Amino acid sequence: xxxxxxxxxxxxxxxxxxxxxxxxxxxxxxxxxxxxxxxxxxxxxxxxxxxxxxxxxxxxxxxxxxxxxxxxxxxxxxxxxxxxxxxxxxxxxxxxxxxxxxxxxxxxxxxxxxxxxxxxxxxxxxxxxxxxxxxxxxxxxxxxxxxxxxxxxxxxxxxxxxxxxxxxxxxxxxxxxxxxxxxxxxxxxxxxxxxxxxxxxxxxxxxxxxxxxxxxxxxxxxxxxxxxxxxxxxxxxxxxxxxxxxxxxxxxxxxxxxxxxxxxxxxxxxxxxxxxxxxxxxxxxxxxxxxxxxxxxxxxxxxxxxxxxxxxxxxxxxxxxxxxxxxxxxxxxxxxxxxxxxxxxxxxxxxxxxxxxxxxxxxxxxxxxxxxxxxxxxxxxxxxxxxxxxxxxxxxxxxxxxxxxxxxxxxxxxxxxxxxxxxxxxxxxxxxxxxxxxxxxxxxxxxxxxxxxxxxxxxxxxxxxxxxxxxxxxxxxxxxxxxxxxxxxxxxxxxxxxxxxxxxxxxxxxxxxxxxxxxxxxxxxxxxxxxxxxxxxxxxxxxxxxxxxxxxxxxxxxxxxxxxxxx
Numbered sequence: 001x002x003x004x005x006x007x008x009x010x011x012x013x014x015x016x017x018x019x020x021x022x023x024x025x026x027x028x029x030x031x032x033x034x035x036x037x038x039x040x041x042x043x044x045x046x047x048x049x050x051x052x053x054x055x056x057x058x059x060x061x062x063x064x065x066x067x068x069x070x071x072x073x074x075x076x077x078x079x080x081x082x083x084x085x086x087x088x089x090x091x092x093x094x095x096x097x098x099x100x101x102x103x104x105x106x107x108x109x110x111x112x113x114x115x116x117x118x119x120x121x122x123x124x125x126x127x128x129x130x131x132x133x134x135x136x137x138x139x140x141x142x143x144x145x146x147x148x149x150x151x152x153x154x155x156x157x158x159x160x161x162x163x164x165x166x167x168x169x170x171x172x173x174x175x176x177x178x179x180x181x182x183x184x185x186x187x188x189x190x191x192x193x194x195x196x197x198x199x200x201x202x203x204x205x206x207x208x209x210x211x212x213x214x215x216x217x218x219x220x221x222x223x224x225x226x227x228x229x230x231x232x233x234x235x236x237x238x239x240x241x242x243x244x245x246x247x248x249x250x251x252x253x254x255x256x257x258x259x260x261x262x263x264x265x266x267x268x269x270x271x272x273x274x275x276x277x278x279x280x281x282x283x284x285x286x287x288x289x290x291x292x293x294x295x296x297x298x299x300x301x302x303x304x305x306x307x308x309x310x311x312x313x314x315x316x317x318x319x320x321x322x323x324x325x326x327x328x329x330x331x332x333x334x335x336x337x338x339x340x341x342x343x344x345x346x347x348x349x350x351x352x353x354x355x356x357x358x359x360x361x362x363x364x365x366x367x368x369x370x371x372x373x374x375x376x377x378x379x380x381x382x383x384x385x386x387x388x389x390x391x392x393x394x395x396x397x398x399x400x401x402x403x404x405x406x407x408x409x410x411x412x413x414x415x416x417x418x419x420x421x422x423x424x425x426x427x428x429x430x431x432x433x434x435x436x437x438x439x440x441x442x443x444x445x446x447x448x449x450x451x452x453x454x455x456x457x458x459x460x461x462x463x464x465x466x467x468x469x470x471x472x473x474x475x476x477x478x479x480x481x482x483x484x485x486x487x488x489x490x491x492x493x494x495x496x497x498x499x500x501x502x503x504x505x506x507x508x509x510x511x512x513x514x515x516x517x518x519x520x521x522x523x524x525x526x527x528x529x530x531x532x533x534x535x536x537x538x539x540x541x542x543x544x545x546x547x548x549x550x551x552x553x554x555x556x557x558x559x560x561x562x563x564x565x566x567x
Contacts, residue, residue, distance in 0.1 A: 051169040052161040052177070053188035055384035056356055062181030064150075064157065065106065071175045072146060073101040073118050075167050080125065112290030114153055114366040117361075120146045124166060151358065153365040153395070154388040158355045184383035191357070191376045193259070193313055193350030216410050230329065232433045233453035233478060238506075239334065242523035245531075246488045248335030254321050254370040255297075256315030256477070257360045259350065260307045261342035262462040264298050264313060267323040267331065272296050273341035275367075280305075288364065297342035298363060302357040307342035311350055314342065317375050317471050319460030321484065322479035329466045331458045334481025341369060343355025346376070354385055355506045358437050361388040365395045370487065370494065373480040374401040374475035377415050386420045393424035400480040402472035403429045404442035411444045419447050426483070426498055430475040431520050437506045441472055443514040447504055451511045451520040452478045484525050489530055500530035 023508040058064040080102075102122045109117040122144045139528040145163040150156075161167055176185040234240055253273045263272045266381065273296060277287025291298050291304030309315045321342045323333035345350030345362040357376075364372055374394075389399050397423065404415035410427070418427035427448045432455035442448065456476030463469040481502060486497045504526030505511075505519025512518050 008515065015168045027034045036134075036321065041201065041489050048354060050188040050190055052056055053260060053353070053355055054157075054159045054161075054169070054173060054185055054209050055188060055358065055382065055423060056157040056159060056176060056185045057183040058157070058349055058384060058386055060330055063345055064181070067176075067179055067181045068157070068159070069106065069120060070101075070146075071103045071179065072104055072167065073123065074104055074175045075172045076122060076124075076144065078171060079166055079168065081322055096517060099544060101204055110290065114151070114290050114362060117153065118148045118150070119127060120148060147361075151362040151388075154358060154391040156384050156387060157361075158358070158511050162308055162507075166180055166399060169377050179180050184387075186382050189354040189378075189380050191346065191354065191378060192354055193346060195377070202459050220303055233457060233474070234334075234531060235331075236433065237478065237482075237520065238452060238522040238524035239482075242485065242497070242527055246485055246525045248338040248481075248485050249488050250337045250339065252371070252487055253291065253339045253368045253485050254306065254335075254480055255341045255343050255360070255364050256314050256318045256321065257343045257345060257347075257364075257372050258309075258317055258373050259311035259345035259346045259352075260299065260309035260314045260375070260421060261297070261318045262309045262460070262464070263307070263342065264316040264466055265319070265462070266483070267326050267333075267460050267462050267466075268315070268318060268340065270324060271322045271337065271339055273339040278305075279556050291363070294357065294363075297344065297345045298360075300359045300363075301347050301352065302343060307344040309344070310340070310348035310464050311346065313346075313350070313375070313473070314344065316457075316459045316467065317473065318342065318475040319466075320457060320474060321373060321481045323460050326466065330460060331460065332468045333459070334478060335484045337485045338481070341367075344373075347502050354382055358473075361392050361397075362400075364397060365392055370396060371398045372400065373477045374399060374417060375471075375476045377402060377404060377417055379413065381416045381420070385417055386422065389417060389420055389422045389425065390398065393494075397424055398426065398480075398494050399424050400426045400428065400476050400483060402476040403427045403444065403448045405430075405440045405471050405473075408442050408448040409444055410442050414447065418442075418445075423495060424498065426479055426501060428454075428472060428476045428479045429453050429511070429515055430470070430472045431508075431510060432456075432488045435510060435520065436540075437510040438472075440470075440472070441475075445513055445516065448515045449498075450517045451475070452482075453520075454478075479521060479530060482521060482526065485523060486530060489527070489536070490534060491530065494535070496530060496533065500526045501530045525541065544561050 002531045058067060064499045074399055078323055097553050105121045107119045110121055124142045130499055144166045147163060149158045155274045160170065161169055173187065176182045230240060261268065263269060275287065275295050278293060279286050281293060283292060285292045295305055297304060297307040299307045308536060312407040317334055318340045318343055322331050322335050322338045323331060323334035324336050343363060345356035345360050366374040392399055399479050401418045403410060403418045410419050429443050429451040430438040431453055432438050435453065437443065438455050452475040454472055455470045456468045457470065457474040458468050483497050486500055489495055501521060505521040507521045
């Protein structure tokens with residue numbers, strides 16, 4: 001943990017709460033069969049270290065490098081003039097005039113297609129003697145160094161002030177705000193998952209001492225699956241019928257932007273994405289993309305290739321998307337052949353920086369990953385995150401996200417990123433096994449797109465076990481998996497996939513007037529709707545004993561019936 005700065009301003013903390021009780025929402029909880037995970041939010045003070053990080057966007061017709069140098073010079077001018085005056089008043093020395101800006105040296109540390117890292121350094125005057133530079137008193141003139149990372153795919157700069165205590169975060173932010181070339185500037189924000197020990201552990205989980213919730217008499221029946229029993233969500237949402245029409249493609253990848261993935265889990269390891277240009281563990285950026293050892297994904301917290309999950313949340317989401325069937329527990333994901341990339345930006349304590357989430361989106365665009373699941377969020381909006389999602393839309397990316405667990409209406413009380421107005425966002429509410437809206441789920445007739453099962457969802461959990469979890473965090477990866485299934489068809493635009501998800505819903509009473517589409521997802525109906533839009537022959541989707549799969553020849557843009565020759 002970085003040292004905390006003193007007397008920094010307050011901004012909103014984004015909390016993702018493990019249980020409704022922890023977020024003072026216990027009266028709303030009906031489903032005790034499993035823990036309720038993300039997205040209940042609270043206002044609080046976040047770690048001051050994040051006020052040492054700025055997220056900035058610039059107008060295209062401006063010289064961003066010149067703006068950054070000028071902002072640093074102006075911030076230092078104000079700080080050093082103030083320090084000099086205080087020295088004069090205290091009799092420690094004569095006040096200096098700073099008529100000329102201090103020279104700034106720019107050093108390119110690394111430059112790739114995805115990003116460029118630079119350092120801006122200034123030699124501080126000798127009278128400072130380490131007072132404001134962080135150096136010991138009596139040391140010769142010190143340097144002030146700012147780190148800048150320009151994310152090319154999303155058009156955002158991340159400036160870190162941790163190597164320059166002489167510059168105050170609030171002062172630098174104010175200088176940027178006054179510059180007409182700056183489109184937006186804001187402090188970093190934190191997202192956090194607060195875990196809870198209540199669950200129904202299955203298989204080989206090493207979790208010990210977990211009390212079994214007893215208030216729900218149907219918990220065991222609803223939660224535990226026999227090897228021959230399909231998870232309720234696969235049946236209720238039309239997936240069993242959908243698999244007679246289409247199959248997930250091994251060539252398709254879904255990014256799980258979360259706490260990482262237990263990539264050696266028996267139900268996941270065969271489906272973990274592997275970067276073909278990277279060699280594991282050699283400490284070399286083999287493919288030259290700027291990310292060392294990004295074999296299975298990347299860790300944006302530690303800036304390395306270890307995206308292993310030390311929390312559990314990301315692994316659970318990954319298993320819902322692409323977990324292989326476990327014969328002991330019956331757990332299985334939507335797409336047992338689709339690959340999953342772990343993009344880790346939240347750590348063991350369940351917290352992470354918005355700036356790292358932005359970097360993960362930048363990585364998705366760079367690597368051509370077309371679908372991501374984002375089971376995190378809160379009430380604090382940032383221009384940087386919205387800009388990143390909009391840039392991903394322009395790249396043809398589908399951004400699936402959880403609506404939130406506060407039991408609120410997002411039309412009145414927005415939850416982000418679900419409430420951003422980007423065309424590629426699919427915001428997901430949660431329903432239960434009775435097709436009722438989950439009591440904890442956020443909704444929104446103008447802001448939440450669809451509902452999906454999200455109560456007592458059995459999925460993978462580190463290191464090699466399974467757990468039932470509930471939340472819009474679980475509903476979201478079911479929809480991300482549906483998106484991965486739909487892209488097996490020869491679609492024309494990623495917005496076709498979003499529209500198919502929305503048009504194919506079952507308009508059950510619980511969702512009417514509470515989500516934009518008016519319904520809960522139905523995979524079979526979505527496939528049939530997309531096929532009709534694309535002009536595919538219905539005979540290609542006829543159910544047969546040999547499974548009438550849709551095979552896509554992308555070079556011809558046609559769907560072929562099973563047993564038809566691909567000529």
